[in-house]
Amino acid sequence: MAFQAKTKEFTSEVGNKYTFQNVMNSKQAEIVDEGTNAVGKVLNAKMMPLMLKHVVVSPAGLTMDEFNTWSELEEVTNEAFTFLRKGL
Structure with missing residues (x-):
């Protein structure tokens, strides 16, 4: 099976919108x-900078x-990390 990127739309508590995208397993391990x-x-x-660079697109x-x-910052990066780990 080939890697297929998934995305997730996220709105922070203050109303800012973000899009997350997962990465390949090898990049996630890094x-x-x-x-x-x-x-x-x-x-x-x-x-936090890794989440902003590689997951928040x-x-x-x-x-x-x-x-x-x-x-x-904590809300967005924590949510991005959860998405990266679980794909949800």
Whole structure:
């Protein structure tokens, strides 16, 4: 079976719209390896930019500093990570 990208539309609590797209399993493994420590704890300073770069495809090119609040940044990147892991 060939990889077929899935997308998900997401609206944050403050009403901003985002589109997520999953990545191939090999890329997902790289992202998880890079964004977690030796015992699997997520490192926000590494994982959040990875989610914004590889999973959040619209709006494209977001950085952590473009969010008005930590709350929305955390909400969006957590939802993107859940989508990446579960495809839901």
